[in-house]
Amino acid sequence: MDCDVVIIGAGPAGLTAGLYAARARRCTVLIEKGVIGGQIALTAAVENYPGFSDAINGYDLSQAMLKQGEKYGLMATYTMAHSVERSDNDLFLVKTSEGELFTKTVIAAGGAGYSRLGVVGEERLIGRGVSYCATCDAALFRGQEVAVVGGGDAAMDEAVFLSRYASRVHVIHRRDKLRATPVLQERAFAEPKIDFMWNTVVTEVRGDGMVSGVRLRNSVSGEESGLELTGLFVFIGQQPNIDYLGGLVAMDETGHVIVNEWMETNVPGVFAAGDVRSGAARQVVTSAGDGATAAIRADKYIGEKFGAWELPS
Numbered sequence: 001m002d003c004d005v006v007i008i009g010a011g012p013a014g015l016t017a018g019l020y021a022a023r024a025r026r027c028t029v030l031i032e033k034g035v036i037g038g039q040i041a042l043t044a045a046v047e048n049y050p051g052f053s054d055a056i057n058g059y060d061l062s063q064a065m066l067k068q069g070e071k072y073g074l075m076a077t078y079t080m081a082h083s084v085e086r087s088d089n090d091l092f093l094v095k096t097s098e099g100e101l102f103t104k105t106v107i108a109a110g111g112a113g114y115s116r117l118g119v120v121g122e123e124r125l126i127g128r129g130v131s132y133c134a135t136c137d138a139a140l141f142r143g144q145e146v147a148v149v150g151g152g153d154a155a156m157d158e159a160v161f162l163s164r165y166a167s168r169v170h171v172i173h174r175r176d177k178l179r180a181t182p183v184l185q186e187r188a189f190a191e192p193k194i195d196f197m198w199n200t201v202v203t204e205v206r207g208d209g210m211v212s213g214v215r216l217r218n219s220v221s222g223e224e225s226g227l228e229l230t231g232l233f234v235f236i237g238q239q240p241n242i243d244y245l246g247g248l249v250a251m252d253e254t255g256h257v258i259v260n261e262w263m264e265t266n267v268p269g270v271f272a273a274g275d276v277r278s279g280a281a282r283q284v285v286t287s288a289g290d291g292a293t294a295a296i297r298a299d300k301y302i303g304e305k306f307g308a309w310e311l312p313s
Helices: 011-024 039-041 056-071 132-141 153-162 182-190 284-306
Strands: 002-008 028-032 073-076 081-086 093-097 097-108 112-114 145-149 168-172 194-197 199-206 214-219 224-228 231-234 238-240 270-271
Touching: 002 284, 011 039, 011 056, 011 284, 028 056, 028 284, 039 097, 056 073, 093 214, 097 284, 145 153, 153 168, 153 231, 153 284, 168 231, 182 199, 182 224, 194 231, 270 284
Parallel strands: 002 028, 002 097, 028 073, 097 270, 145 168, 145 231, 168 194
Antiparallel strands: 081 093, 093 097, 112 238, 199 214, 214 224
């Protein structure tokens, strides 16, 4: 099958790119290996996406985005992308578990996976008190006691943000000092609502339906303890889902794709949008904006590279 635009990843960035590309009357294929919506599909209440005065379920929002794209001809296929390679005639060959696609442009929008603790109860309670985005979910924990796991920049940034809402923020860190930059450490240490639990790891997340607490172990003494709370925010790293790109495009030191303001990579015809790109804000609305920008630029690239627009057959 030949098409104009192949989008890899059906999170907010990919879904929006699909809408814009399909509405521009480009033959557009959206590839998703898992759940439509990606990380956002696991969020029970999205409160900061414009247009919804009441919170909307992340899965429902994702399905609405997909339906809107399909209305204009977006074709979604549920398979895994294995590689993207340059082909003849300035095309790209996208290899998937279900076959191969030749395309004029590729938009990488596979999002990024948050590193998990890998402890009992974590997966079961994602979206039910376990979160990987304080900016997204902090307001749900107004006046409640929560914990942040991690010691880097993201963990300190989010802990300070959480302190605007939560009654208490416990920072749980496996080491005896933080890795965050000095300015972020100073902000966290200066916030009276934040306390620190050093040399400590989470061994279990507890809760029947919703998070009610965690089990902890001191990595020096081996002492175990419990902590009652209603929210657990995990910030121990993030990996962009871009294995299929291999060494095709330039990436930064963290493995995220380097793009310009038009979401263009250093390879003409290849774009990146959302959490896979360097410097992403990791929000639904900004990912959607990235997707729209990438699709608009992809449409322009196709017109300039391959000539006048033709009605897809």
